[in-house]
Amino acid sequence: MPTGVHIQDARAQLFDAAERVLLRDGPHALTSRAVTTEAGVAKGVLHRHFEDFDAFLTQLVLDRIAQLASLAPIPGVGDVVDNLTETLTRLFSSVAVAIVALITFRDDLRHRLRQARGTGGVPLATEAAAMIGDYLRAERDHGRIAFDADVDTLAPTLIGAGHLLFADRHAGPPDPEAVRRMVVTVLATALP
Incomplete structure (x- = not known):
């Protein structure tokens, strides 16, 4: 993705992409590259919003826990x-x-x-x-x-x-x- 293109809600876009990878390919296939490729964004987008991949995964799970209600x-x-x-x-x-x-x-x-x-x-x-x-x-x-x-x-x-x-x-x-x-x-x- 070219730089300078604004992403409306990168966090939600990345979370949704991670879900699709998880559902389609399983946890072993869930990598930062797989998530950003699925989301159609540069890898740097994930690291701009999260300290590292485990921080991203932690926030993904906490977000999904919050949706249980x-x-x-x-x-x-x-x-x-x-x-x-x-x-x-x-x-x-x-x-x-x-x-x-x-x-x-x-x-x-x-x-x-x-x-x-x-x-x-x-x-x-x-x-x-x-x-x-x-x-x-x-x-x-x-x-x-x-x-x-x-x-x-x-x-x-x-x-x-x-x-x-x-x-x-x-x-x-x-x-x-x-x-x-x-x-x-x-x-x-x-x-x-």
Whole structure:
């Protein structure tokens, strides 16, 4: 790209390009060159906006974590199983599975994310489990989940089982009924 051409939102353009590379080629193919080539910008653009590639990846993941709130189901509305099935499908149909693989693949990224977030666990998966836990607690308050349901165990179980269903990027998404069956099975003792 010639110098002097103004890029409207380089950060968003680079993040979107990184997602496309991740989804198409996997975490091993995600390099600064691959991202800038996919974005159609000079390599210097990335380094103008980020200290280094790991700083870029850290901000990408933190940005995607911040977007999780938009996936949260609304408590008290619709069917709990349907809500969770849809939420997990939307979550894992996005770039989330590829980001979890990226975090697992890159030790420095995982370390930076833990420092930035101030928590342990697998970034993105941990926040997704917290979102689901908050939803289940709210549904418990509405009487739609058993009062003694252990939401702190159910939420990460749903995230882990959902991740396993969606983890094979090459096979395509699982059948929606398979996701629903998993949600019903995990919540079997929690539904009144």
